[in-house]
Amino acid sequence: MSNKENYGKPWEGGDKPYESSYGKLMMWFFLITDTLTFSAFLAAYGFSRFKFEDVWPIAEEVFTHFPFLHGEHPLLFVALMTFILIMSSVTMVLAVNFGHKMQKNKVILWLSLTIVGGIMFLGSQAWEWGHFIHGDKGGIETNTEYTIHIAEGEKLSSVYKLMDIDKYSDANENPFQYFALEDLTAEMKEGFDVQNIKSLIEKLEAKPEFNIRKANRIYLSNEESVNYIKENATKIVVGANLVDNEYGHRLFADYFFFITGFHGFHVFSGVVLLIIILINTIKGTYEKRGHYEMVEKVGLYWHFVDLVWVFVFTFFYLV
Amino acid sequence: MSDNQHNGNWWIWKVFWILLGLTTFEVLLGMFKPEFLVNTIFLGTKLLNHVFIILTIIKAAYIVLTFMHLGFEKKSLKWTILLPALVLVPYLLFIILSEGVHAYIVL
Numbered sequence: 001m002s003n004k005e006n007y008g009k010p011w012e013g014g015d016k017p018y019e020s021s022y023g024k025l026m027m028w029f030f031l032i033t034d035t036l037t038f039s040a041f042l043a044a045y046g047f048s049r050f051k052f053e054d055v056w057p058i059a060e061e062v063f064t065h066f067p068f069l070h071g072e073h074p075l076l077f078v079a080l081m082t083f084i085l086i087m088s089s090v091t092m093v094l095a096v097n098f099g100h101k102m103q104k105n106k107v108i109l110w111l112s113l114t115i116v117g118g119i120m121f122l123g124s125q126a127w128e129w130g131h132f133i134h135g136d137k138g139g140i141e142t143n144t145e146y147t148i149h150i151a152e153g154e155k156l157s158s159v160y161k162l163m164d165i166d167k168y169s170d171a172n173e174n175p176f177q178y179f180a181l182e183d184l185t186a187e188m189k190e191g192f193d194v195q196n197i198k199s200l201i202e203k204l205e206a207k208p209e210f211n212i213r214k215a216n217r218i219y220l221s222n223e224e225s226v227n228y229i230k231e232n233a234t235k236i237v238v239g240a241n242l243v244d245n246e247y248g249h250r251l252f253a254d255y256f257f258f259i260t261g262f263h264g265f266h267v268f269s270g271v272v273l274l275i276i277i278l279i280n281t282i283k284g285t286y287e288k289r290g291h292y293e294m295v296e297k298v299g300l301y302w303h304f305v306d307l308v309w310v311f312v313f314t315f316f317y318l319v
Numbered sequence: 320m321s322d323n324q325h326n327g328n329w330w331i332w333k334v335f336w337i338l339l340g341l342t343t344f345e346v347l348l349g350m351f352k353p354e355f356l357v358n359t360i361f362l363g364t365k366l367l368n369h370v371f372i373i374l375t376i377i378k379a380a381y382i383v384l385t386f387m388h389l390g391f392e393k394k395s396l397k398w399t400i401l402l403p404a405l406v407l408v409p410y411l412l413f414i415i416l417s418e419g420v421h422a423y424i425v426l
Contacts, residue, residue: 017395018396018399019396020392020396025396028396028399032403046419047418048419049419051426075346075350076346079346082342086342087335097331303386304387307382314371314375318345319368319371
């Protein structure tokens with residue numbers, strides 16, 4: 001390192017053309033491959049979205065809730081998640097920075113705060129997933145494979161409101177929770193589906209202020225809605241999983257689980273790595289080694305996780 | 320090369336405020352959706368989406384160049400990392416997204 005003049009110029013085969021350590025270089029190479037992986041996921045999402053442009057769910061209608069707040073607050077919760085992740089990125093840089101200055105206690109402080117940020121992000125994501133899986137307004141699946149929604153006039157309403165059902169009541173009173181009942185055969189489930197559609201049609205005929213919005217976001221009149229449902233509806237879906245999705249096209253849910261899940265798994269791995277280096281810092285391993293490069297390497301990974309989220313945030317929630 | 324590192328922490332907070340400001344701006348745009356940005360169509364999509372994408376790329380540049388310290392590395396390292404991403408990702412997006420448009424038209 002010290003007798004640098006003995007080496008050739010960087011592009012002329014000097015033996016340290018990058019002036020970077022082996023470990024950092026390998027972390028960077030790993031991050032390039034990971035960049036391509038995530039780009040492929042987002043590109044695939046874009047493909048499906050372009051293909052089903054007319055019926056693709058609008059993110060603002062899907063992610064509208066904030067813990068402990070009533071009403072609709074689109075974007076607010078993801079904005080908070082983004083803030084948490086940016087904040088934890090900052091605490092990570094600070095930890096790296098104090099590592100350069102060999103200030104062990106400050107490294108411990110900022111690393112701990114980074115871990116707290118990471119865990120907060122994971123918790124938020126768990127809430128977001130829980131809400132997404134549990135469902136919000138409910139939807140109706142049709143034999144065209146698209147999901148239609150209940151509306152009042154030109155405004156999105158909810159299946160629960162139309163059917164006078166308390167969303168949070170248990171499986172015995174809430175007919176949409178029949179999947180929570182044990183020992184249901186496929187035929188019994190189908191029976192529930194048929195029964196649900198039947199009572200939906202009755203309610204819709206009795207309440208003229210309700211109508212439906214088709215997947216391509218065209219509102220029908222009450223009469224047209226009844227006919228459309230009689231002709232096309234197959235079952236009522238509440239919540240989302242890999243097969244059914246109340247919010248719209250089922251691919252949307254698949255991509256949501258896959259991309260945010262893969263990112264969340266990265267965050268989780270990051271937290272594990274951070275905990276390991278925190279323990280090592282406390283034990284004084286890096287102090288003995290004479291440098292905090294390991295903190296830097298994990299820092300690179302952690303910032304990358306933040307970087308990916310910046311793109312997921314834009315392409316899943318904003319655009 | 321890395322004077323920044325030894326001049327205290329002010330630059331970290333500067334980048335933090337930039338990132339926070341850009342994100343807040345994005346969220347506000349997403350909530351209020353200024354009409355002329357929504358109604359103007361440019362290159363096949365709303366102008367608003369172009370604004371989002373540009374802001375996102377600016378944020379990404381700040382994270383990579385300062386937080387990940389790539390801006391202060393040797394030129395050779397910098398381009399070894401950036402070129403594959405800058406070439407392959409737009410290429411991938413171009414072929415897959417135009418394929419998506421095609422699938423929309425024919426299927």
